[in-house]
Amino acid sequence: MKTVCVTGPREIPKNKIEYVRQELQREIEKAIADGFTRFLSSMSNNVDLDFAAIVAEKKKQYPDLYVEAVIPYSDRIKSKDRRFQELMPQCSGVKVISHERDRDCYFARNRYLVEKSERVIAVSDGKQKSDAAQTLRMAAAKGLELRIIDISDEQIE
Numbered sequence: 017m018k019t020v021c022v023t024g025p026r027e028i029p030k031n032k033i034e035y036v037r038q039e040l041q042r043e044i045e046k047a048i049a050d051g052f053t054r055f056l057s058s059m060s061n062n063v064d065l066d067f068a069a070i071v072a073e074k075k076k077q078y079p080d081l082y083v084e085a086v087i088p089y090s091d092r093i094k095s096k097d098r099r100f101q102e103l104m105p106q107c108s109g110v111k112v113i114s115h116e117r118d119r120d121c122y123f124a125r126n127r128y129l130v131e132k133s134e135r136v137i138a139v140s141d142g143k144q145k146s147d148a149a150q151t152l153r154m155a156a157a158k159g160l161e162l163r164i165i166d167i168s169d170e171q172i173e
Contacts, residue, residue: 017082020047021056021129023151024063024139024165032167036139037066039165043137044070046163054082056129060092063139063148065099072106082108088125089117126151135161142168 028036044055044067057068068083075081085107087093093112095101104110113128114121126147130136136155143149155162 017054018050018052018135019054019056019133020052020135020137021086021133021151022064022067022137022139023058023126023129023148024061025141025143025146025148025167026061028062028139028167033062036063036165036167037070040067040137040139041070043163043165044074047135047137048074048078048081050135052135053078053080054084054132056084056086056132058125058129059085059087059100059103060147065103067137068103068107069099072103075106084109084111086125086128087112088121089114091117122147123150126154130154130158130160133160135163137163137165139165139167142166 055071057064059065059068071081071083075083083106085104087110090112111128113125129151136152138148138152140148140152
């Protein structure tokens with residue numbers, strides 16, 4: 017099963033949200049066309065939730081798609097976030113990385129995403145100190161295929 021994951025910054029500027037959604041849609045359609053059937057999302061921010069929502073919608077057309085929620089720690093599942101709670105039942109599977117929330121659970125989640133994937137769809141704001149940047153560096157070091165959606169200020173106005 018060919019696997020793709022997503023990573024992105026916690027916040028997307030309001031003027032770039034629609035662009036990011038359109039690009040995620042395009043990248044997911046390309047991944048499906050390229051034979052990817054397993055989609056990993058940490059479900060932790062707008063990028064991850066949009067990704068999961070788009071893939072869940074595509075499952076109606078492509079029932080073999082598998083959406084896996086990769087959760088850093090077990091209490092995260094109790095999140096009060098409405099979108100998170102709406103999307104969790106639409107996931108095909110859930111991987112909980114750690115029982116405890118500690119400083120290593122996010123790194124372990126990012127490592128899991130990279131270790132299980134052949135392709136990474138990354139929304140990049142150009143900042144180097146973030147979970148998304150860390151995931152992108154790990155993926156590049158592993159030689160994974162990187163599909164970058166650049167939202168740095170120099171790229172889109």
